[in-house]
Amino acid sequence: MMSGKYVTVVGILGYPESGKTACLASLYLLASNDRLTGWSYADSCSLMAFEEISRGARRWNGGELPDQMTVHTEMADDRQPGFLHLRLKRDADGRCVDLALPDLPGEWTKDLVATSRADRFDFLRAADVLWVVVDGRTLQSVELRQGVISRLGQLAGRLRAMLGEALPRMLLAVTHRDQAEISSPVIERIRAELWKHEVVATVAPVAPFSDNAEFEPGSGLVDLINETVAQQLEASRFWPVTEPESDERAYLSHRRSQ
Numbered sequence: 001m002m003s004g005k006y007v008t009v010v011g012i013l014g015y016p017e018s019g020k021t022a023c024l025a026s027l028y029l030l031a032s033n034d035r036l037t038g039w040s041y042a043d044s045c046s047l048m049a050f051e052e053i054s055r056g057a058r059r060w061n062g063g064e065l066p067d068q069m070t071v072h073t074e075m076a077d078d079r080q081p082g083f084l085h086l087r088l089k090r091d092a093d094g095r096c097v098d099l100a101l102p103d104l105p106g107e108w109t110k111d112l113v114a115t116s117r118a119d120r121f122d123f124l125r126a127a128d129v130l131w132v133v134v135d136g137r138t139l140q141s142v143e144l145r146q147g148v149i150s151r152l153g154q155l156a157g158r159l160r161a162m163l164g165e166a167l168p169r170m171l172l173a174v175t176h177r178d179q180a181e182i183s184s185p186v187i188e189r190i191r192a193e194l195w196k197h198e199v200v201a202t203v204a205p206v207a208p209f210s211d212n213a214e215f216e217p218g219s220g221l222v223d224l225i226n227e228t229v230a231q232q233l234e235a236s237r238f239w240p241v242t243e244p245e246s247d248e249r250a251y252l253s254h255r256r257s258q
């Protein structure tokens with residue numbers, strides 16, 4: 001697929017139970033129910049996989065929440081990620097984006113931080129954007145917060161060491177927005193920790209599912225998508241302009257010969 005058209009590859013990292021699969025399932029449910037504001041579902045080459053991960057959320061629309069909304073992610077291959085594909089059409093201008101989204105087990109991120117096991121993350125070199133998914137409740141908890149923030153720093157350090165200048169743009173998807181609000185001092189502390197490794201991240205609070213009537217299930221995911229694709233769509237619009245400078249005739253004949 002990637003040889004035929006531009007595919008935006010997203011690297012999705014995060015500890016087990018942080019909400020990675022939930023983000024993907026919710027994104028699929030939003031898109032397929034026409035509730036991803038500003039976007040329409042265009043296609044998917046991995047419908048079965050999306051159905052599989054969002055199976056537990058089937059009753060989502062009924063308003064009743066099952067205990068376990070996503071299935072624990074297991075990989076058929078321990079070394080190679082499988083990708084989910086989603087094509088979205090932007091309502092404003094009809095442009096399409098193809099997203100390749102891997103649903104990775106959290107153990108991969110754990111192993112990367114704990115033991116530097118990086119071979120499985122080779123595909124990140126081809127990623128356009130990284131989503132680092134964090135459970136917002138762990139950032140609210142005074143006991144857990146410091147540990148979570150330092151592990152985020154370690155992860156940033158591992159990624160920087162592994163990818164150097166090729167480190168893609170990082171978005172920090174903070175889940176459980178329905179249950180825990182992330183405060184600005186905490187965001188500042190995360191920023192400072194990441195910056196030790198010269199890593200910058202955009203924070204996106206999300207609630208792929210919601211136990212709180214004030215937050216729609218899927219809230220914040222559209223912002224995550226907008227952040228993910230914005231630069232790519234806007235950048236490709238600005239085709240380099242080749243204005244003639246002084247020698248206009250040379251410029252014209254050059255254009256004729258093209």
Ligand SMILES: Nc1nc2c(ncn2[C@@H]2O[C@H](COP(=O)(O)OP(=O)(O)O)[C@@H](O)[C@H]2O)c(=O)[nH]1
Pocket residue numbers: 014015016017018019020021022023067068069070071072073106133175176177178179206207208209210211
């Ligand atoms: N209420 C609520 N539940 C969530 C949210 N994000 C994830 N969950 C739940 O948290 C659990 C773990 O999420 P999962 O996506 O499986 O974690 P993963 O291991 O990172 O893939 C699941 O039962 C999800 O339904 C959220 O924003 N709000």
Ligand SMILES: [Mg+2]
Pocket residue numbers: 020021022071072073103104105106
């Ligand atoms: Mg999972």
